Amino acid sequence: MSEVLEIRNLHARTEEREILKGVNLTIRKGEVHALMGPNGAGKSTLAYVLMGHPAYEVTEGEVLLNGTNILELDPEERAHLGLFLAFQYPVAVPGVTIANFLRAALNAKRKARGEDEISVFEFRKLLMEKLRMLKMDPSFAGRYVNDGFSGGEKKRAEILQMAVLDPEFAILDETDSGLDIDALRIVAQGINALRGPERGFLIITHYKRILDHVRPDFVHVLVDGRVVRSGGPELADELEAKGYEEILRELGLATPAAV
Amino acid sequence: MATPAVDLLKELEEYKYGWRIPDVYVFKAPKGLNEDVVRQISHMKEEPEWMLEYRLKALKHFLERPMPNWGPDLSELDFDSITYYIKPAEREARSWDEVPEEIKRTFERLGIPEAEQKFLAGVGAQFESEMVYHRVKEELERLGVIFVSIEEGLKQYPELFRQYFGKVVPYTDNKFAALNAAVWSGGSFIYIPPGVKIEQPLQAYFRLNAPDIGQFERTLIIVDEGAQAHYVEGCTAPIYSTYSLHTGVIEIVVKRGARFRYTTIQNWSTNVFNLVTQRALVYGDAHMEWVDANIGSKVTMKYPSCILLEPGAHGEILSMAFARDGQVIDNGGKAIHLAPNTTSKIVSKSVSKGTGRASYRGLIRVARGAKGAKSHVVCDALLIDETSRSDTYPYIEIEEDDVTIGHEASVSRVSEEQVFYLRSRGLSEEEAVTMVVAGFIEPLVRELPMEYAVELNRLVQLEMEGSVG
Numbered sequence: 001m002s003e004v005l006e007i008r009n010l011h012a013r014t015e016e017r018e019i020l021k022g023v024n025l026t027i028r029k030g031e032v033h034a035l036m037g038p039n040g041a042g043k044s045t046l047a048y049v050l051m052g053h054p055a056y057e058v059t060e061g062e063v064l065l066n067g068t069n070i071l072e073l074d075p076e077e078r079a080h081l082g083l084f085l086a087f088q089y090p091v092a093v094p095g096v097t098i099a100n101f102l103r104a105a106l107n108a109k110r111k112a113r114g115e116d117e118i119s120v121f122e123f124r125k126l127l128m129e130k131l132r133m134l135k136m137d138p139s140f141a142g143r144y145v146n147d148g149f150s151g152g153e154k155k156r157a158e159i160l161q162m163a164v165l166d167p168e169f170a171i172l173d174e175t176d177s178g179l180d181i182d183a184l185r186i187v188a189q190g191i192n193a194l195r196g197p198e199r200g201f202l203i204i205t206h207y208k209r210i211l212d213h214v215r216p217d218f219v220h221v222l223v224d225g226r227v228v229r230s231g232g233p234e235l236a237d238e239l240e241a242k243g244y245e246e247i248l249r250e251l252g253l254a255t256p257a258a259v
Numbered sequence: 260m261a262t263p264a265v266d267l268l269k270e271l272e273e274y275k276y277g278w279r280i281p282d283v284y285v286f287k288a289p290k291g292l293n294e295d296v297v298r299q300i301s302h303m304k305e306e307p308e309w310m311l312e313y314r315l316k317a318l319k320h321f322l323e324r325p326m327p328n329w330g331p332d333l334s335e336l337d338f339d340s341i342t343y344y345i346k347p348a349e350r351e352a353r354s355w356d357e358v359p360e361e362i363k364r365t366f367e368r369l370g371i372p373e374a375e376q377k378f379l380a381g382v383g384a385q386f387e388s389e390m391v392y393h394r395v396k397e398e399l400e401r402l403g404v405i406f407v408s409i410e411e412g413l414k415q416y417p418e419l420f421r422q423y424f425g426k427v428v429p430y431t432d433n434k435f436a437a438l439n440a441a442v443w444s445g446g447s448f449i450y451i452p453p454g455v456k457i458e459q460p461l462q463a464y465f466r467l468n469a470p471d472i473g474q475f476e477r478t479l480i481i482v483d484e485g486a487q488a489h490y491v492e493g494c495t496a497p498i499y500s501t502y503s504l505h506t507g508v509i510e511i512v513v514k515r516g517a518r519f520r521y522t523t524i525q526n527w528s529t530n531v532f533n534l535v536t537q538r539a540l541v542y543g544d545a546h547m548e549w550v551d552a553n554i555g556s557k558v559t560m561k562y563p564s565c566i567l568l569e570p571g572a573h574g575e576i577l578s579m580a581f582a583r584d585g586q587v588i589d590n591g592g593k594a595i596h597l598a599p600n601t602t603s604k605i606v607s608k609s610v611s612k613g614t615g616r617a618s619y620r621g622l623i624r625v626a627r628g629a630k631g632a633k634s635h636v637v638c639d640a641l642l643i644d645e646t647s648r649s650d651t652y653p654y655i656e657i658e659e660d661d662v663t664i665g666h667e668a669s670v671s672r673v674s675e676e677q678v679f680y681l682r683s684r685g686l687s688e689e690e691a692v693t694m695v696v697a698g699f700i701e702p703l704v705r706e707l708p709m710e711y712a713v714e715l716n717r718l719v720q721l722e723m724e725g726s727v728g
Contacts, residue, residue, distance in 0.1 A: 051683050054675065079685035091680040095698025104694065105684040112685070144698065161684065 003029040003066055005083075005169045005200060011060035011225075012049045019045045021225035022061070029168060030197040034211055034236060035204045037222035038244045043204045044088055046222070047173040051085040052078055065169065079105075080112035082168030086158035086175050093145040098157060099127060101145050102164045109165065130163040134190045152183030159190035170194075171202045176210035188213030208240040223253060274555075275721065276369070277528055279497035280361050282469050284387065286346040290471070291339045294318065297441050300344050304410050304444070307417070317430035317440030324434045330620070331558045331587040336532050341473045341504055343442045345387040351408050352392050362386050369495065371464050378710055380459035381406045385476060386466050388444040399457060405450040406461055409477050412448025419450065423479055427510035427538050427566075435534045435560075439475045439508040446476035446507065451486040451517075460489040460522070460708060465505075467496035467531070473504040480510070482517040482545075491522040491711065495555070498528040502557065505531055511539035513547045515569070520548040524711060526718060527555040529586060535561045543569035543598075550706055551578040553588050553617075554718050562620060564593035567601035567632075574603040579703045581696075582615030582647075583722055591621035591652075596632040596662075607638040608700050611647035612722070618650040619668075627658040635665040641699045642672045643692060693723040 005027045012020040019042045027033050037043050049056050050063060052075035062069045070078050093101065107117045118126070131138055136156060146154050155175050162170055172191070176184055191214050195201065203214065211219075211233070219235040220227045223244075228251055229235065239247060286303065288296050297318050301311040326333060352358045355372050366372060366384050375382040381395030383406070390408035399406070405416065413420050430440035447463050467474055482488060496503060505527060513519045519539070527533055533556040539547045549563035565574025576592030594603030609617035619638040640649035651668050673695045681691035696719060697704075704712045 051679075053679055074688075075679060075682040076685050076687055079683055085683050087680065087683075091674075091676050093677060093681065093695060093698050095701030096694055101681075101684070101694070104690065105681075105686060108685040108687070108690065165684065 003168070004064070005202075006064040007050070007061070008064070009061040010046075010049065010058065010063060012045060012056045012058045014056060018059070019056075019225055020049065023222070023225065023227055025202075025220060025227060027169060027200040027202055029200045031218065032195060032201040032203065032214065032216045033218045033220060034216040035202060035220050035222055036206070036208070036236065036239055039206065041222045042225045043206075043222055044173055047085055047088075047171050047204055050171055051075055051083065076108065077112070079165070079167075080109050084162050084165060084167035084170045086155075086162060086170065086172040088174040088177060090146045090149075090154045090158055092147045092149075094147045096145050097142050098145055098160070099141040102127065102161060105161075106165060127164060130160060133193055134160055134163060135186070136160060151178040152180070152186070155179060155183070155187050156190065159187055159194070163190070163194055167199065169200045169202070171204065173204045174206060175203070176205055176207065184210060185213060208236045211236045221247065223248060228253060274498060274528055276495035276526065277498035278368075279468050280365055283359060283361050284345045284347050284469075285349055286344075288342060288344040290342050292318075292341070292343055292442070296343050300442060300444060303346065306413065309421070310413065313425065313430070314441050317437045320430055321434060321437035321441055324437060326434060330560055331589050333532065333558065335502060336504065337502070340471055340501070342469070342471055343473050343475070344444055345469060345472060346389055347386045348389065348391050351390050351411065353394055355392065358384075358391050362391055365466060365468070366392070366464065369464065369466065374462065374710065378459055378708070379462050380457050381461040383408065383447050383463040384466070385445045385463065385474070387468060387472060388474065390445050390447075393447075395461070399455075402455050403450075403452040404455060404457065405448065407448050409443070409446040409448045409479060412479065416448070416450070419481070420448065420479070423481060423510065423512055425510075427512065427540050428508050428536050432536060435506045436508055436536045439477060439506050439536070442473070443475045443477035443508065445474070446478040447480070447490075448478070449480040449488075449490065451482045451488050453483040454485045456487040457489070460491045462491045462493070465492065465494040467503055467505070467527075470499040471501050471503060473506065476507045478507070478509045480519070480521075481512045482514060482519045484514045485516045486514075487518045489520045489522065489708075491524070491708075493524045493526065495526050496528045496531055499530050501530065503531045505533045505535070505556075507535045507537075509535070509537040511547065513539055513541045513545040515543045515545055517542075518546040520550060521563070522550040522707065522711065523552060524715060524718075525551075525553045525555055525559065529555065529557050529583075531556045533559040533561065535559075537561065537563040539565050539574070541565050541567050541572040541574055544571035546573045546575075548575040549577070549592065550703065551576065551590065551592075552703065552715055553578070553580045553590055554715075554722065556588065557586060559588045559590055561590045562593050562622075564595065565603060566595045567597060567603065569598045570600045572598065572601045574601075576605045577703050577706055578605070578607045578619075579700050580607075580609040580617035581700075581719060581722055582609070582611050582617035584613035584615055586615045588615075588617045589620055591619045591638070593622040594624070594634055595622075596625040596629040596634065599629055600631040601629060602632070603634045605634075605636045605638075606702065608703055609638070609640045609649050610643065610696055610699065611640070611649050612643040614646050616648045616650070618652065620652040622654040622656070623664060624656040625659050625662050625664075629659050630661040632659065633663040637667045639668070639699070640670045641696065642670065643696070689723060693720055696723060
């Protein structure tokens with residue numbers, strides 16, 4: 001089995017308009033890909049479409065997770081296969097503790113994979129271990145999911161969920177947005193702690209600054225629903241130095257602002 | 260994909276208490292309500308003359324009084340098609356072995372004797388119109404705790420009984436209080452002596468079995484000064500295509516410095532009209548709490564009340580309603596402040612699903628002179644789908660200037676974003692919605708003893724099963 005997430009000629013739209021216009025991207029386990037691009041390029045749409053958000057319709061293309069086309073699957077089935085999305089705007093679920101939520105999520109995944117449910121005791125051990133690894137206070141697990149969290153806490157909670165659910169491929173949608181420098185560093189440390197040969201990452205970001213902490217293997221530029229350039233980590237530096245407009249001019253593309 | 264028939268089956272399966280046993284009784288009154296029925300009940304209970312007179316006065320009031328002109332539609336309720344009294348056994352037992360076999364098996368299936376062993380201080384079990392079992396732990400009996408059926412209360416403690424019976428909820432209070440006063444049967448009589456603190460809950464369990472029956476339990480609880488206790492009632496019934504009626508009256512007196520909590524987990528089948536009056540008189544520095552969870556019934560009207568009589572009295576009402584297709588649950592609470600520095604809190608959580616309608620109806624009243632009274636009301640409604648509905652009727656009557664009153668209300672819908680977020684972590688749509696609902700009622704569930712919290716969560720899960728997608 002090829003351990004790879006392949007996005008092939010992906011087209012997707014909302015009721016109003018087409019947003020993704022043929023995205024191609026291949027992520028292997030162990031690799032960290034950064035997807036950069038100006039506002040409105042379709043970065044978050046790509047994240048949502050990969051996870052199966054009902055607001056988007058896929059009109060063409062396929063997404064293969066270890067060879068399985070996941071586009072026909074429900075979001076939870078994609079999660080069971082090892083896909084994870086860290087949300088740009090994590091949603092609050094008042095009254096449900098992070099611990100209870102994660103245990104239910106982990107057990108749903110295990111059940112779907114034909115594995116036994118994790119015992120309360122074993123789960124507690126696992127959760128505490130991940131909290132320690134991410135240098136988070138154990139009391140965090142007793143708080144209600146994203147309810148009254150600061151921006152930084154929400155993003156750290158996403159990283160904690162990723163650590164517990166142990167996905168094969170993780171999509172991080174602007175996990176750096178809205179974080180101050182300290183919070184950014186903490187979140188980046190968390191991502192680095194989870195980086196390894198068993199996991200592939202797609203880090204979606206507008207700014208280069210998170211890539212100073214999490215060094216990517218590949219960088220891609222998404223413009224108007226297509227990947228227009230790919231390269232190594234140096235591409236991020238180039239983008240930072242020149243700005244999106246300059247890069248687009250070089251590629252002979254109109255800037256979104258000019259459209 | 261499930262067919263409508265499969266969905267229907269699943270619907271029926273969802274209510275796990277809908278089974279029945281063949282009718283068991285030693286006496287059954289003819290259908291309908293008249294003076295003869297009332298006299299028969301009183302005669303069979305060997306009551307003193309004053310009680311028979313009281314019942315007959317109440318009957319007259321019931322017959323004369325019009326139906327309430329507010330609240331849910333009760334037009335399908337036919338008073339003539341109901342059996343008002345069914346005596347299931349010759350006498351009330353003090354040990355499960357003495358309970359008639361079929362009835363005992365019913366309560367075993369409901370897990371009552373097991374719960375009694377594990378975590379209860381005392382248990383009462385009512386089948387149809389009568390308590391068939393009542394028992395309190397011996398060490399509590401030695402401390403002077405009384406926990407018997409209401410009939411035994413009248414027989415054994417006539418003075419204490421008469422001092423309070425009908426004083427908290429007079430039969431003139433409302434039409435259904437009058438009905439209960441006329442035909443009451445079963446329920447508990449509880450007295451907790453001064454300073455006695457009971458840690459484990461006392462529980463009463465109410466079971467209806469026969470069709471077209473009315474259950475009219477009457478409970479009187481006196482918590483003497485500085486005492487402390489917790490009473491829990493649960494109820495279930497088989498599913499019939501015809502309607503049954505449950506009309507209870509609960510009277511509670513919480514004396515100075517005492518603390519009392521009354522918890523209801525109402526899970527009647529969806530053919531039961533549940534029209535209940537619950538009220539507590541709360542004396543100085545005493546603390547009364549109603550925890551009221553309503554899952555079942557066709558129609559529920561229930562507004563537990565605290566009358567705060569003396570300075571420092573505190574009343575709390577936590578109410579939860581979950582209305583599914585066709586159910587109307589109209590509940591809430593009342594806090595009546597009659598003395599200075601009295602405080603109250605009402606928290607209501609209603610969940611409506613399908614065509615279900617769960618509403619909050621409540622009253623805060625502060626009488627002139629009740630200076631420094633404080634009250635806070637929070638009512639939150641959660642709608643699960645487009646067709647569900649919730650209404651809020653908050654009534655506030657303030658006759659005093661020096662008061663602090665707060666009211667917060669919110670209505671929310673289970674959002675697509677919440678559901679997608681939870682599904683992206685591996686939960687099914689149904690599990691996701693159930694989790695949002697469980698979180699919504701968490702502030703109330705948290706207040707329950709662990710065993711009941713688990714039970715309530717399980718009930719909510721059952722209600723949600725097969726309901727999404």
